Amino acid sequence: MPSSSASFTPPFCPNRNCNSRTSSQPWRYKKKGFFERDIRPRRIQRYLCQHCQRNFSSQTFAVDYWLRRGDLLEAIFHRLVSCSGLRQISRETGVSHTTVRRLADRLGRHCLLFHEQNRPDKTPNEPLVLDGFRTFEHSQYWPMDINLLIGSSHFVYGFNDAELRRSGTMRPAQQVKRRILEKKFGRPDPQATQKQVEELLRRVVQPGGTVVIRSDEHQAYPRAMKRLSDRRFHHETTSSKEARTTSNPLFPVNLADMLLRHSSSNHKRETIAFSKRRQGALYRVAIWTVWRNYIKYGSENRRSAPPAVALGLIRKAMTVGEVLTERCFPDQVGISSWVLRCYWGRIATRAIERCDSHGAVYAM
Ligand SMILES: [Zn+2]
Numbered sequence: 001m002p003s004s005s006a007s008f009t010p011p012f013c014p015n016r017n018c019n020s021r022t023s024s025q026p027w028r029y030k031k032k033g034f035f036e037r038d039i040r041p042r043r044i045q046r047y048l049c050q051h052c053q054r055n056f057s058s059q060t061f062a063v064d065y066w067l068r069r070g071d072l073l074e075a076i077f078h079r080l081v082s083c084s085g086l087r088q089i090s091r092e093t094g095v096s097h098t099t100v101r102r103l104a105d106r107l108g109r110h111c112l113l114f115h116e117q118n119r120p121d122k123t124p125n126e127p128l129v130l131d132g133f134r135t136f137e138h139s140q141y142w143p144m145d146i147n148l149l150i151g152s153s154h155f156v157y158g159f160n161d162a163e164l165r166r167s168g169t170m171r172p173a174q175q176v177k178r179r180i181l182e183k184k185f186g187r188p189d190p191q192a193t194q195k196q197v198e199e200l201l202r203r204v205v206q207p208g209g210t211v212v213i214r215s216d217e218h219q220a221y222p223r224a225m226k227r228l229s230d231r232r233f234h235h236e237t238t239s240s241k242e243a244r245t246t247s248n249p250l251f252p253v254n255l256a257d258m259l260l261r262h263s264s265s266n267h268k269r270e271t272i273a274f275s276k277r278r279q280g281a282l283y284r285v286a287i288w289t290v291w292r293n294y295i296k297y298g299s300e301n302r303r304s305a306p307p308a309v310a311l312g313l314i315r316k317a318m319t320v321g322e323v324l325t326e327r328c329f330p331d332q333v334g335i336s337s338w339v340l341r342c343y344w345g346r347i348a349t350r351a352i353e354r355c356d357s358h359g360a361v362y363a364m
Helices: 070-080 086-093 097-118 172-185 192-204 220-226 251-263 278-295 337-343
Strands: 029-036 043-049 055-057 128-136 143-151 156-163 210-215 232-237
Touching: 070 086, 070 097, 070 278, 086 097, 097 278, 097 337, 128 192, 128 251, 143 192, 143 251, 143 278, 156 192, 156 278, 192 220, 192 337, 210 220, 220 232, 251 278, 278 337
Parallel strands: 128 210, 210 232
Antiparallel strands: 029 043, 043 055, 128 143, 143 156
């Protein structure tokens, strides 16, 4: 974390309303003593902004700001991409599972911003594969898709969520239960997939951009592309019944689906570690995305570089510690409204009436 470095220089005033952010004058601050804490680094430098008189410290710029057990972040990151459930991590680390969940949420928020800061800000110049990863939140009555947009380099450009209505074969009792639940909590928007795919494509493909999109024959995808008339899409479809081999044009998402299910305990089949909230599932996908793009070997056997190296975004594979070196601020990264809503924990789970919102708690 940057706070351990004696040479740390605060880059800007962390108060987003401070006039130093917009002033043409150089930012002025001064050192204002130290405070001690229980975990390392123990001595933390304090500062005072001379524009807004706000106190802050080197710790304000660390990913583990305000955390008592920030020392566990790195270990929990590894566990979350190694298919551990929150209670399993809690037993290993000796902290409660609610603490593990809070730390996992912190990692999720950081990874969302980290990826937005590091992904290409221009239209990708490789074909993109689009698909929905089918899972559920809360119970099997609330299925959802995690829409993924992945390059042929296997770089995950972005993802979002789409609520779905439970379908398929149901016993009469299950049909009654679905009716009762939908009456109480409302029915998911039938256009959710189209709207969310449109949001995802708008975020990744810039206005005026041209890109090849490969997908299955889902009918919502061409409708979403049609609504983005200022971008050009060359849409190539492949039947989802085709063999899922490496020569299948959809191989990047087929592999991503397998990896996501293999490394995340919440997406295992017949598990009790499934996501209770869509928000929690999205934070975990953000962590998985950063791991897949910037940290994990492209191929474990060949020990090849991760996709972000292949795209020239970073020089060499990063470690979890490097990803967690600097805090990302939502107002410092130009991000879309969906990513912001996700960052602030505002993706509500229909079946839970009071969903946690982190906005008030973690706002700086
Ligand atoms: Zn200030």
